[in-house]
Amino acid sequence: MGNGVEPRHDAHMHPDEPDGANVDPGGDRDPSGALLRPMTTAQRRAFQVLSSTTAPVWLAMILFPRARATARLVRLATPLYAALGVAYTALLARAMVTGDGELPRFDDPDSLRAGLMNPDAFLAGWTHYLVFDLYVGRHIWATALDRGRSDRIPLLLTWMTGPLGLTLHLARNAVDAVRDRRSGC
Numbered sequence: 001m002g003n004g005v006e007p008r009h010d011a012h013m014h015p016d017e018p019d020g021a022n023v024d025p026g027g028d029r030d031p032s033g034a035l036l037r038p039m040t041t042a043q044r045r046a047f048q049v050l051s052s053t054t055a056p057v058w059l060a061m062i063l064f065p066r067a068r069a070t071a072r073l074v075r076l077a078t079p080l081y082a083a084l085g086v087a088y089t090a091l092l093a094r095a096m097v098t099g100d101g102e103l104p105r106f107d108d109p110d111s112l113r114a115g116l117m118n119p120d121a122f123l124a125g126w127t128h129y130l131v132f133d134l135y136v137g138r139h140i141w142a143t144a145l146d147r148g149r150s151d152r153i154p155l156l157l158t159w160m161t162g163p164l165g166l167t168l169h170l171a172r173n174a175v176d177a178v179r180d181r182r183s184g185c
Helices: 041-063 068-076 078-098 109-115 119-146 152-161 163-183
Strands: none
Touching: 041 068, 041 078, 041 119, 041 152, 068 078, 068 119, 078 119, 119 152, 119 163, 152 163
16 A cells, blocks of 8 residues: 555455454354354254255256156145244244244344344244245246246246246246237137
8 A cells, every 4th residue: 555554454354344344253243233143063954954855846846847756746745844834933932942032023124133143043034935935936836837838947046036036937927918818818
């Protein structure tokens, strides 16, 4: 630099913070400034198990949408929704016990963010995403089959980004509906 003072390059500096602004290397902080509790090995394993439970169904719907095995797997996934619902409830209850014992205020975004800083609450939220995204994916898959098409891209996007895939699917349905009306179907 022109003043002869080199900027500090500390391994613990956040890249978006000005020189000298240190960020704790152990993780983020919640809105009150409290340090984010890292996940235990068991919680990390639970994250991996939860994430892997829905993957076979997604892969079958995306890669082999018309296969009989896919239809069977999708039907067999119904108990998976229930199992994930039980896991969600248990994780939410555990978050209440391991947290401060209070539910976050749903009218306060900072309270919600702070609530999800608890690893068990995060796992409950992740389970919520997994269940609802798969349910939406199942709807997209079934609708596409009923219409004689494959919605691989909307399914992939729903798996990875949720609402983006659903939006693409709904837009495609709207375009098909306009086309069908114009053709007299």
